Amino acid sequence: MKKPHICHSPGLPVRCCGRREVLAGASAGFGMLALQALAGGALPQHRTTRARAKNIIFCFMDGGPSHVDTFDPKPMLKKHEGKPIGESAVTKRAQSGAGRVWLGSPWEFRQHGESGLWVSSLLPHTARVADHLCVVRSMVGELPLHGQQNLLLHTGRILGQAPSFGAWVSYGLGTENTSLPGYVVLNNDWVPNGGLENFGSSFLPASHQATMVRARGVPVDNIAPRDAAAVQRRKLALLAAQDADFAARASDANAIEAAIANYETAFRMQSAVPQIADISAEPEHVRRMYGVDATDEHQRFYATQALRARRLVEAGVRFVEITCPSFDGNNSPWDQHGLLKINHEKNARITDQSVAALILDLEQRGLLDETIVLWAGEMGRTPHTPKVTESCGRDHHVNGYSLFMAGGGMRGGMAYGETDEFGNSVTRDPVSIHDIHATLLHQMGVDHERLTYRHGGRDQRLTDVHGRVLSELLA
Template sequence: GYVVLNNDWVPNGGLENFGSSFLPAAYQATMLRPSGEPVDNIEPSDPIGLQQRKLALLAEQDHEFAQQSADANAIEGAIANYETAFRMQSTIPEIADISQEPEFIQKMYGVDSTDEHQQLYATQALRARRLVEAGVRFVEITCPSFDGNNSPWDQHSQLKTNHEKNARVTEQSVAALITDLKQRGLLDETIVIWAGEMGRTPHTPKISDSCGRDHHVDGYSIFMAGGGFRPGFAYGETDEFGNSVVHNQVDIHDIHATILNQLGIDHTALTYRHGGRDHRLTDVHGRILQDLIVS
């Protein structure tokens, strides 16, 4: 499954950020709210036995319809979504309830913070660990929104002030998540990726307390932990200004190829037919970054 802990906001680009594109609908994300009922209609309206019989009848009819339909994939995707929704009803309420966690674990993540944004992010990070323990394959956490900004890292102004806010909100919970996974023996089989789609330019049009920086794709940093990746080192270098890569350049396709390798998947063989051709996550690019992997 794919679960997004999205902190009650949707980033620029809308829900397509978490969608399945041309893949079956079963691969789109399920979003959990940070407070209150995590998912709409999570409480079943019928007793479990009756609900199971209804779903079995519905699935049988859908399968028959799919065999006669020109778009069987869409119908099979809908069936898979029904099955996922049923499983969620029995597991999500328990997973989302972090009150079951010991007080010292909650404090380690920062759930007791007096900062509402940090408390929110800490709750989501702790839920992420519980989701991983429950077998969810892909969990995404987004940074809480400040001042109505639905892209809280996109600082075209007030960069110093707002990046400091973001760092204060997230750093304790991220460190706690990695520590917690390691202590539970889960880090070796879990990849933690802290990343965005771009960095910020190393220069600004003017020097002032309110200045910001623009989008920058020619040299920026991410970090990865666990999942068989080498710990405690930096790979790649930029020039002295941080403007562009001068050594060990890494492309996003390389990152995808390497992550898939750690999941036991050959990125050149993972394809999905759409529009008359076999699409790859890495397109026609991508190399496995062996220097990043524990030998």
């Protein structure tokens, strides 16, 4: 049996009945709760602090964009380009060696907005919303490997085997719209390094795993109903009753309960998902702003997904993730070990306009104050390379890299933390992904230390035993 929650008060802890105890005591199985959701029933909330945000949109820059080519200007790289980095610059957990040479950025950095935030010419559209950006320049990872860093970014564990960030948000806060799931991934028909665990619910109920919506073709498979609504309702009622009876006799009914909830959500999604996925009714100027009319098909795919992301949070979905299209068969599109200039520019052309449009669109609709936009890859890229050539690139780097957040009560127009003069290592205010998770949960009104789930003999949480709220980043 799942361990009951402990509700803390200014006095002594008070034991509260767990969900299963409540349901059992009321002679009502989860199946009845799921059926009641059709009539507008709400799932329990886990808020413990004052919420500044209601939704998160995670723009996942798969593969690791270069920090020294985006938000962390390093003039010393250009000054010393081609010179050996030396033994003193060799760092642990990085692809480095004394014989490698410094590589300057092929893009020019300028200050933008009233804040004067530095952004490179690689991201001209994002530069125009600089005053909304809260840039962290001092991210520190654990291993310079895509799979492990992807899992760390998504689950807080380099080995996975834990729920995704989106699954935790869905579990903790539910969805504001019972016709839609709490966690949606706007994907592009491929699986990132680290596998589907990046989007999974692991030991949380399966109803909190991501629902995948693809960019091209039919957004979601098997979404069209075969029966009339009345027939479906009767079938679901029978199925729920049978499953609830089985769950009452099972030693661990979590999987059965999650299946019932998934049936009900799928039923309601049949009309809601196609309606939200269809962006044809959006005004032409909005479609142009996102880049839906772009000549590059990959940019059109990303623009479509970014616009859908806004529509999803507008409809009440808690957590939406957008992955990048792969234009060369690489499931880590920003992973430029070679051809840095050509392929980083390609990735920027695909995503930059749409990310900036998303932030502006949310602001214009009054949604940015309650929606956090997170822009992050799983790592950065080395400020050095084996040899400077026209086709050279940068390798994996976790000793210092950048990401940004916008909206949802984050301070705009600021850069937090520092790397050294070459962008090689963090020198001030190191930040882990656990700190980012803790801060975003805090903005959603959730204490990361109290959002737990009993599994494996202990209370598990997204941040494990780590993480602090970065109050310096909050408005």
